[in-house]
Amino acid sequence: MILICKKYKEKNESYEEVVDWLSYNNAQFEFLSGRHHYEDGKDWSIELNNTKDNSSQDFSKYKSVWFRGFLQHNTHLSSIFDTVECSNNNVAELRWRLGQEISKTNTQIFNNFKNAFQLPNPKSTKVDKFSNLRLAKNLGLEIPPSIITNSKNDLKAFFRKHKEIITKPLYETLNFEEDDSFISFKTDKIEESEIYNLPDTFFPSFFQAYIEKDIELRAFYLEREFYTMAIFSQLDPMTKVDFRNYNEDNPNRKVPYLLPKEIEEKLKRLMKELNLNTGSIDLIKSPDKKHIFLEVNPTGQFGFVSKACNYYIEEKIAKTLIKHDS
Structure with a gap:
């Protein structure tokens, strides 16, 4: 049996095409999202003592797991906050603490898949761009000159050295949607005037030299x-x-x-x-x-690569999951 971990009501054409290929090949599969464990009222437990370490849910039937996500973090458990009456600071703190609890709980849920083939292992999906750059450099790959700093003076020196620089999130790209507005934090070029308008110290941020590309x-x-x-x-x-x-x-x-x-x-x-x-x-x-x-x-998107280049990646993912479900 194949298990597909996904965000609740995920809408993605390539993801759906992988599911279509699984169906075409008569594969047996089921879905799991964080909603099953946090919001839909189903009871479950993971019990640990000196003689027992088991879950009330039987995950042993899953031989192959495709991990696409688990929770839609900007919407999960929203009902909790609809009735909270406190300051914005306390709501932010509560959201952060709740996120930490969810993260630790998820680790124990995912531990049930440790004997199955995982594509990829959910424990390996946390992105740390700077550490990955350091590892790439140590393996002999070329990387852009990069800096994390909160210092206006150090950023000015970095700009003078490289002439053109960019900034990007250290973690994942962040999107905000509100009514008819949409804001996305991606990669942006930094102008010299913007640096001079900064305070002497600011929130630690990630900058790179802008690399001209072919x-x-x-x-x-x-x-x-x-x-x-x-x-x-x-x-x-x-x-x-x-x-x-x-x-x-x-x-x-x-x-x-x-x-x-x-x-x-x-x-x-x-x-x-x-x-x-x-x-x-x-x-x-x-x-x-x-x-x-x-x-x-x-867990990056692959559909536009697959379609533009006729790689049929969706079929290859389906066949990989099927191959390991034996």
């Missing part, structure tokens, strides 16, 4: 195989800094791309060190032909 690369990794796409994002001012600033009226050209074997081997070592058997890897190919590692997203 092409942008997205490599989807699945069990030591790469499915790589080249994105000609530098030809459009709207997507030049970050191709995720999509231009729907004039989409970037996207074509299949073959990574050099040397780069593939280093990336394989990186994924092994991160205990990841799948993920979406972002790179840049610079005008001087260097392949520069940017980041890896363990």
Whole structure:
């Protein structure tokens, strides 16, 4: 039996196509989301004592687990906060504390899958971009010069050295939606005037040297195989800094791309060190032909790579899950 861990009511075309391929191949599968454990009223327990360590739920039937997510963090348990009457500071503290409790509880839920094939292991999905950059550097991959700082003076020196710099979140990209408004924190270029307007110290933030690119690369990794796409994002001012600033009226050209074997081997070592058997890897190919590692997203989207390059990744994921469900 295959178990698909997902966010409640996940709507994603590629995810749905994997499910279609599983059905086409007559695979047996079930779904699990955080809602089952936190919000739908079903009872469960994990009991531990000197003679017992077991769960009231039988997960032993699952031989293959596809982890796409578990909770929609911006909406889960929202009913708790609808009736809370306290200051914004206390609500923020309560949300943070509750998030920590959920994280620790999830660890014990996921521990039930330890004897199954996991794509990927949920314990390996927490993104730490700076640590991943350090590991990539140690494995011989090129990386952009990077800094985490709260110092205006250090940021000014970093800017003077590299001339052009960007900032991005250290963790995952964050989106806010409110009525008809949408705000997204992605990669942004920093102008010198913005630095001079900063206070002497500010919230610690992540900056990198802006790397001029020949092409942008997205490599989807699945069990030591790469499915790589080249994105000609530098030809459009709207997507030049970050191709995720999509231009729907004039989409970037996207074509299949073959990574050099040397780069593939280093990336394989990186994924092994991160205990990841799948993920979406972002790179840049610079005008001087260097392949520069940017980041890896363990549960990144793959549909636009699959469709643009005719890789049929959805079918390959389904067959990988089926292969291990035996």
